[in-house]
Amino acid sequence: MSTKVISRGIGVGKAFFLKQKKGNYEKISAAEALITYETLKNHVISSLFDMKQNQDSDILDFQIAVLNDHAFSQDIKRRIKESRPIDKAFEEAMSSYIKQLLSHDDPYFKSRVADLHDLTTRLFQTYHGTTNIKFNEPIILCVDELYPSMLFEFKHQIKGIIAKKGHDLSHAAILARERNLPYLVVDDYPFEAGTKLLINGYTKEIILNPKPMDHKKALFEHQFEQSQLGLSHKPYKLLLNLSGQDKIDKTYIENSDGVGLYRSEFLYHTFNDFPSMEYQYDVYLKLAKQFYPKPVVIRTYDFSEDKSLDGMVLHRGVAAYLLSYEDAFIEQMTALLLVNEKYDNLKIMSSHHYLI
Known part of the structure; x- marks a missing residue:
């Protein structure tokens, strides 16, 4: 199994597979779809504001601004009036929006593309009723691709992340590193949902059904390594x-x-x-x-x-x-x-x- 470390750290929890559902395209009348979209949009904006209460994140501000963008909303409504299902209309409008961002030379706009994919996933999950999942124990979040809002939503429960794809410079990667969460990218999941895992972002290890001693050993080895680095560390000079x-x-x-x-x-x-x-x-x-x-x-x-x-x-x-x-x-x-x-x-x- 190929493993890439995005963020280092050590975490223990049960594997939880978050389904990033999209493309169901449920057909309802255009009039009903327009009303449903407004309700859905307001619900997502409200949930983003709720997440912002204890988060200082321009990512959430950006997503709220996109949903409130008049031109973007009008594009979605136009597609709904053309008999597109809500999620199909949103997906098409978002694809068009992303193409516009990618056409800019400014790296700021290009860096926002992942945040738009995140917003698309959030709207689909809200529409299909797969959000507001509650946990009463630590989890290792397993996803196809990690998005920032996942870290905001499951802030206290996530002890590590395993994904099928990810980039070192993504907003999600930066947030994971800020929180010292181990974040590994793998090409396959050698375990099932609910399996207790220990993931070690320093050694790339994923231990299934770890014993308490495995966790203590991983922490001890990391602390020992850090102490050795401290002894041999030569301070840098800034010239x-x-x-x-x-x-x-x-x-x-x-x-x-x-x-x-x-x-x-x-x-x-x-x-x-x-x-x-x-x-x-x-x-x-x-x-x-x-x-x-x-x-x-x-x-x-x-x-x-x-x-x-x-x-x-x-x-x-x-x-x-x-x-x-x-x-x-x-x-x-x-x-x-x-x-x-x-x-x-x-x-x-x-x-x-x-x-x-």
Whole structure:
């Protein structure tokens, strides 16, 4: 069995298969269907608002906004008047809506497609009476695809998720990780509904009918692994990448570990000429002073091959422009060395090699 981890964690509960029912297409008169749709829409909106009471989620806000969208509702009603069953009309209108979102280049719109599929499933389940399921014990939710509203609806009962498909960057995946819920994607379910499961998002294991010792062992092994990681952990440093003369927010200065790279060639691009030694001195001095005693690494002029100065293509590194622009190089190095005499946190890098 192929297994992919979407969210790590350890959970124990009984397997519950949530049927994502759709496409029943029950036929009723258009007049009755219009009334039923309005009732259904209001019921779904009400249930989404109820879920929002203890949830801070723009996903639910987005779904409510879609249902309240006048153009979307009119499209559904038009299809119902053309003798489409309610769920068929909703499915067709939603497919059209999704195509419009996918036609946009903006990744925000594309990221909302899964939320629309979620809304479609919710409406179908409400229409066919498969919502408002109550549990009095922990469950491992088993679905074809996990949608955010499932996590909202079964918030306290879900101890893990097993799905047939899923993506690491989906809203459902993000919510699962926020709640430390193990979430596995498998190609087959080797168990039946009601089977007690232990799923381990750290090891990809699914244990059927686990004993209490299995749960304790999984938790102990994970805690031990974390403690070992803590012993060998080396803290990372946050170094800024800067260019030009943009004003640096104090927050960045206070919360960073210094400047990992200041690209001085952007000073050239500001004037379309090499700046004077005095001007460079002021810029470098201010930078070193602001971050002192944190390191500030300033790279000497480094032009890529597609940039040219006075019609001459300059390759990367010092040697490429030193022969033709010796004065500019000497002025820059003089300014840097003078600043370094005052603030020894200033470091000079040339073509990816530190000079001082």
